[in-house]
Amino acid sequence: MDTQGISDALRGKTYFIRTFGCQMNLHDSERVSGLLDSLGCSLVGDPADADIVIFMTCCVREAADQRLYGQCNSCKSLPTAPSGKRVIAVGGCIAQRDGEGLLTNVDNVDVIFGTHAIAHVGELIAQAFEDSERHILTAEDESLAALTMPWHREYSYHAWVPIMTGCNNFCSYCIVPYVRGREKSRSIEEVVDEVTGLVRAGVREVTLLGQNVNSFGRDRYGAPRFAELLRKVGETGVERIRFTSSHPKDLLPETIDAMAEVPAVMPHLHLAVQSGSTRILKLMNRKYSREDYLSLVDAVRERIPDIALTTDIIVGFPGETEDDFAETLSLAEAVGYSQAFTFIYSRRQGTPAAEMPDDTPREVIQDRFDRLVKVIEDTAFAFNQHELHQVVPVLVEGTSKKDSSVLQGKSPKNQTVHAPLPEGARIDDLVGKIIDVRVDRARTWYLSGSVVGAAR
Template sequence: MSLSQLNGKTYLIKTFGCQMNMHDSERVSGLLDSCGCLEVATPAEADIVVFMTCCVREAADTRLYGQCLSCKSLPAPPSGKRVIAVGGCIAQRDGEGLLTNLDNVDVVFGTHSIAHVGDLIAQAFDDGNHHVRCEEHEENPATTMPWHRATSYHAWVPIMTGCNNFCSYCIVPYVRGREKSRPFDEIVDEVTALSRMGVREVTLLGQNVNSYGRDLFGSPRFAELLRRVGDTGIERIFFTSSHPKDLLPETIDAMAEVPAVMPQLHLAVQSGSSRILKLMNRRYTRESYLDLIERVRDRIPDIALSTDIIVGFPGETEEDFEQTLSLAETVRYAQAYTFIYSKRPGTPAAEIDDPTPREVILDRFNRLVHVVETTANEFNQHDLHRVVPALIEGTSKKNASILMGKSAKNQTVHAPIPAGYSIDQLVGKIVDVDVDAARTWYLSGTVTGDPR
């Protein structure tokens, strides 16, 4: 079957994991669109079901296996044959090994093989065989491929791929490869074009955006990139992820001085114990991290700080955990993603024995969640009785008459749809919300003035 014979096939993509996976899914969707495929809403309607996977935590493997196997019970699509494809990090890690337990999977493609997904699916339709492609290096970067963006107002913009950090718990460098920065002007030109197309907000993506350009120029140039992207006309700039060891003073200055860079920073700490941070190979200490937070807040006082924290890293003692707890209380995060350590085969941490009982780890996790919820609630109180601009993304999942948007600090903001407007008129617009309630995970109020 040639690519042209995919014309008219229906497809559905299910994405697990990080923002880079979301961007990869947009590229896969764009490739299928270019072949004449049509996106549908449910697996039962789809001739092609693609799972874009993450392997950072064990739960992602379990979820993939469950959803793949559930496709076996679906009725045959109108075309008579359904192709199941698995891409992303699990595909890159396991390759052909995925077929051992998932015998209904037809196509496996790794993180460096997205450009070939159309050919692989066409071959699977043609001969009914399994087709696997998991290259070690990317011949055709995903950024050169067509895309199907999920929204007209926001865009994921990868500035680099891969990671050189080799944190001892993390599988990412093994499935995404080494750091590779995109050319400077290519990124700026892309954001300029997006702005002219009406995109209002971009998120610059990289496993460690702070090291952007080190492979191209010998030293990071992320601060310069922020300034140049800020001159493109784009209204809102976010970025992720940001490694503490590489957050330079000039980057903090650019964040403070470029109006389009939003006052929000995700700075993963992972642990508050210097001993555990050393075992994690994070290459900073508790003290240096807290000093960095102080410098950021000195330049951007109202910044919303978010983080990732792992509980139960092998060998973590009660004293180590107490240091994590006290760090979270000191920093007072606006948001934190908290995880129980998940052993990833092939990483150094997976070789460390840990006798800590599961119930002890769960108790520590719950204590941390309580602190995070408390500080998030306190942070949101700062915007009570203020007017907060929010970029509208849709409606609340619980109430279709309530708008849902994001503030400049990445807070969820709710407000009733104002009289005289429909939701279609407001998605992608910025509205001012007079906040009359501040909860742990959202702000709510009423729209004041006209959308813009």
């Protein structure tokens, strides 16, 4: 189907998109939305009002599969679509992994497109409206074309900027390299040009995205050049730079220097540890030891003393003993994380860890998980106490979900901050602005205080 035919088939259609998983999935959804917008479709907030329902999926944990199946099956009870026909599409990692096999669990899906097929979404959906066939595209394509598609940003002041796709690490528990492919980096010039354009459009904060940003450029230039990229992006005039994800084995001294020396780089680093046990780290194929990780933390804090460190931790990896878990607890206490994403191990077929035997009772794993959560709560609370009575610059995102008279935003350290709206102020006038908040309460997961000075 040619471009005109696709436009004719989709013009005037409404679409709803729901995203599961990581920031890369969020960005993929923005690209899909941008493509559909360019073809004459319009976004709606309720699947009942949509001619096209799209689920962008994650397959890191088993619960994500079950959630997707439930969401797809719930579409069967929706009222008739506004146009008279509704197309259900599934994209992302589950689509890439399962392809046509996805239909074993859901029988009402019309389009399945993998992580490499985003640029073809319009054509696939248009074809589904024209006939009653299922249209499936999951072939691997090493092109970076999807990263330069039009996009529909959720926020005018923030943009996700992918700098690379894929992953070469093959951690033994992780399905990502199998569904996202090998690492492929954009050029430094292309990324800088994109950020420059975003700054001109009013974007104040960018998040650089990759499965392992620290290895950016290795495939293209022969060696990682992420430090150079940080410096050049910092020269664009963007006010805040964040990035994710960072693999500890590739965090180089020059990158730490760039983080410390580029004013726009926020003092927050997400550095996934996964386990505090060297033995388990080896089974995970993480390629660093407990001692390596702690030395890296020391190096980061020597250059950026007040940095906020966050992490990912897996509990119950096959073969984990109580001694292994005790090392994880002690590492978390030693680092003093400001936040951590904690997970109970989820077996993913197709990964080496899925074949590892394990007879640890579920109740033992759950007890360990609960103990870890308590430690993280304690370290997060302790970290936030450093902000008490300080003035923190906050990028306003909106209002608190619990109270529309309280604004909510993020500090440079990525802490959630609340403050009452100044008298006479409208939140619509403040979203995307930076305000100063004097902190008078520091809780485990947020700071709160009062606005001082004018928004800027």
